[in-house]
Amino acid sequence: MDQAVLNSFQIGPDEDGRFGIHGGRFVAETLMPLILSVEQAYRDAQNDPEFERQLRYYQTHYIGRPSPLYFAERLTKYFGGAKLYFKRDELNHTGAHKINNVLGQALLAKRMGKTKIIAETGAGQHGVATATACALFDLECEVFMGAEDVVRQKPNVDRMRLLGAKVHPVTSGTSTLKDAMNEALRYWVANPETHFYIIGTVAGPHPYPEMVRDFQAVIGKEAKEQMMEAEGRLPDALIACIGGGSNAMGLFYPFLDDKSVDIYGVEAAGHGIDSGLHAASLTGGEPGVLHGNRTYLLQSKEGQIADAHSISAGLDYPGIGPEHAWLHDVGRVNYVSATDEEALVAFQLCSRQEGIIPALEPSHALGFASTMIPEMDKDKVVILNMCGRGDKDLGAVLPKLDERGLL
Amino acid sequence: MTGRITKTFEQAKSNGRGILGVFVSAGDPSEEICAATLDALVEAGADMIELGMPFSDPMADGPAIQAASLRAIAAGMTLEKTLKMAAEFRERHPDTPLILMGYFNPIYMYGRDAFLARAVAAGVDGLIIVDLPPEEDVELCDPAIAAGLDFIRLTTPTTKGTRLTRVLEKAGGFVYYVSIAGITGTKSAGADSIKAAIADIRGATDLPVVTGFGIRTPEQAAEASILSDGAIVGSAVVEIIANNIDEAGTPSPEIPQKIGQYVSSLAKAIAAK
Numbered sequence: 001m002d003q004a005v006l007n008s009f010q011i012g013p014d015e016d017g018r019f020g021i022h023g024g025r026f027v028a029e030t031l032m033p034l035i036l037s038v039e040q041a042y043r044d045a046q047n048d049p050e051f052e053r054q055l056r057y058y059q060t061h062y063i064g065r066p067s068p069l070y071f072a073e074r075l076t077k078y079f080g081g082a083k084l085y086f087k088r089d090e091l092n093h094t095g096a097h098k099i100n101n102v103l104g105q106a107l108l109a110k111r112m113g114k115t116k117i118i119a120e121t122g123a124g125q126h127g128v129a130t131a132t133a134c135a136l137f138d139l140e141c142e143v144f145m146g147a148e149d150v151v152r153q154k155p156n157v158d159r160m161r162l163l164g165a166k167v168h169p170v171t172s173g174t175s176t177l178k179d180a181m182n183e184a185l186r187y188w189v190a191n192p193e194t195h196f197y198i199i200g201t202v203a204g205p206h207p208y209p210e211m212v213r214d215f216q217a218v219i220g221k222e223a224k225e226q227m228m229e230a231e232g233r234l235p236d237a238l239i240a241c242i243g244g245g246s247n248a249m250g251l252f253y254p255f256l257d258d259k260s261v262d263i264y265g266v267e268a269a270g271h272g273i274d275s276g277l278h279a280a281s282l283t284g285g286e287p288g289v290l291h292g293n294r295t296y297l298l299q300s301k302e303g304q305i306a307d308a309h310s311i312s313a314g315l316d317y318p319g320i321g322p323e324h325a326w327l328h329d330v331g332r333v334n335y336v337s338a339t340d341e342e343a344l345v346a347f348q349l350c351s352r353q354e355g356i357i358p359a360l361e362p363s364h365a366l367g368f369a370s371t372m373i374p375e376m377d378k379d380k381v382v383i384l385n386m387c388g389r390g391d392k393d394l395g396a397v398l399p400k401l402d403e404r405g406l407l
Numbered sequence: 408m409t410g411r412i413t414k415t416f417e418q419a420k421s422n423g424r425g426i427l428g429v430f431v432s433a434g435d436p437s438e439e440i441c442a443a444t445l446d447a448l449v450e451a452g453a454d455m456i457e458l459g460m461p462f463s464d465p466m467a468d469g470p471a472i473q474a475a476s477l478r479a480i481a482a483g484m485t486l487e488k489t490l491k492m493a494a495e496f497r498e499r500h501p502d503t504p505l506i507l508m509g510y511f512n513p514i515y516m517y518g519r520d521a522f523l524a525r526a527v528a529a530g531v532d533g534l535i536i537v538d539l540p541p542e543e544d545v546e547l548c549d550p551a552i553a554a555g556l557d558f559i560r561l562t563t564p565t566t567k568g569t570r571l572t573r574v575l576e577k578a579g580g581f582v583y584y585v586s587i588a589g590i591t592g593t594k595s596a597g598a599d600s601i602k603a604a605i606a607d608i609r610g611a612t613d614l615p616v617v618t619g620f621g622i623r624t625p626e627q628a629a630e631a632s633i634l635s636d637g638a639i640v641g642s643a644v645v646e647i648i649a650n651n652i653d654e655a656g657t658p659s660p661e662i663p664q665k666i667g668q669y670v671s672s673l674a675k676a677i678a679a680k
Binding site: 016024025026027028029030032033034172173178179182185186189190192286287288289290291292294297299301302303304305 | 461462463464465466467469470473477480485486487510511512513514515516517537538539540542543560561562563565566567570574585587
């Protein structure tokens with residue numbers, strides 16, 4: 001698909017769930033009736049003003065939306081280039097953007113008469129958000145999490161338990177996020193009548209990538225209005241980090257057809273792309289089929305899925321949402337990367353300059369921003385999605401900052 | 408020309424019994440032992456072989472087949488070698504139906520058309536690709552049928568009404584009824600629920616129907632072959648491999664023989680009914 005012939009980038013997916021060659025419904029037959037019923041229920045909900053009213057109510061009174069668009073004045077001075085704004089989704093209830101999507105899907109599950117919820121989680125942010133919504137709506141909650149992550153992210157595991165969720169440590173495969181997703185899908189296959197699977201990112205079989213994007217697009221819609229109010233114009237650039245890519249898709253989507261806006265998605269480069277130890281599916285992967293969709297995947301030439309590597313458990317996934325894969329193919333979004341090291345430096349910098357402790361995920365976005373923004377003119381304006389707060393990462397980050405003399 | 412799959416079902420029917428299909432993961436625990444296991448299966452009375460194409464993330468499979476897949480990959484198995492193993496099996500066993508079973512990604516990476524050409528040349532009879540529902544027929548199902556391979560469909564307790572019709576529209580060879588809603592190798596289903604589902608399937612197709620998922624004992628295999636046209640056993644077989652690998656990771660050379668004994672007990676139970 002040639003960029004020049006596209007009138008709009010807000011056209012996907014088609015009725016088969018495709019974004020270009022990406023997306024689709026690559027699942028076992030057992031799941032097909034479920035996925036078709038989720039799609040039907042979502043279409044009904046989209047046409048129901050009452051669903052929209054409920055969603056807005058909880059966004060406002062429970063999540064605390066709209067999240068502020070904040071001018072990061074000291075960092076702007078520090079970089080000495082474009083004006084930097086943060087979209088403060090780390091101020092949401094539960095401390096990240098994940099709750100935007102979870103509330104939407106939980107309301108949908110209730111509409112469908114489901115009483116039990118399944119979720120996968122890596123760093124635990126999506127798991128905590130899901131456990132939170134399940135407490136709020138009186139739903140049973142089962143969270144699948146790689147056994148290693150259960151140990152590394154103990155505070156989030158404790159939060160989920162306190163909220164009433166059952167956490168299943170996953171020991172199959174390589175015990176990471178991809179295996180947690182495999183196990184959640186297996187569990188869903190075995191319990192199709194009673195359970196609803198709340199996928200945490202813009203991936204999985206159709207209609208999940210579209211649905212999660214729609215629930216997250218509130219980030220970009222608000223940011224656009226807030227930027228008009230603050231600067232009287234559109235931003236010149238958007239920057240967001242990408243694991244599966246839900247916070248990025250949420251910020252980017254409402255701006256896709258604003259051609260003057262340059263868009264940057266930042267993948268996790270781990271120890272560096274050349275090291276082979278990274279989580280940059282677009283930069284270092286090839287199209288393949290996993291978890292219900294075709295997209296860029298880290299894999300061997302034989303088609304076996306490789307392990308992703310990132311200091312951030314939330315970016316530690318060998319795939320990426322299919323809409324990002326398509327936006328990469330058509331060239332609308334620039335996909336770049338930041339290493340563990342760059343993220344660590346940005347983590348400390350943001351804490352010291354702005355009094356905002358960022359999660360390791362948006363620290364990657366800031367790591368990239370710190371190379372780009374100083375090169376931009378001072379009359380340019382950039383929005384960075386501050387999609388999560390960093391309290392959860394202190395255990396992993398502090399010893400590393402200490403080693404580097406950054407404390 | 409009547410294919411091997413059809414002939415096998417017809418022959419079994421004329422003998423008044425169902426067929427026995429056995430799954431093993433190609434290259435588990437090694438290429439050599441796996442090839443010997445395939446011979447042992449035919450010798451022990453398996454009517455049809457399902458050869459698994461190992462994949463790192465088999466999302467519809469339970470722990471036993473996941474482990475089998477990972478063992479094979481660790482031992483160096485690739486799709487190229489699986490196709491070679493299939494071709495060599497065909498030279499030794501001209502009449503036994505051979506089906507390749509797995510997930511789409513390794514085929515997609517290998518190249519669809521190259522894969523289909525190699526599979527046909529190797530004497531493969533059909534494909535079961537777990538993560539390709541009818542919605543994705545253009546990916547592999549349509550070109551596989553054009554190449555002369557049967558595209559075998561799985562149906563499940565959740566496949567009902569118009570969905571069943573859709574799933575069976577292009578189905579070839581036989582219908583694989585997954586008797587439980589769940590992953591491979593977990594619990595097994597009750598006779599009444601199987602009976603009702605098989606009747607529905609027979610209303611929608613003339614193809615033979617076999618039952619699988621959760622069959623472990625000779626009694627269960629015999630019962631499945633009475634309720635439908637045959638039984639498929641997988642997890643219970645690959646568990647024999649898992650149980651015959653020592654702590655150093657060295658597989659016992661007796662694996663083919665042990666699997667042969669087990670499969671022989673299933674074949675006898677089916678024949679006796």
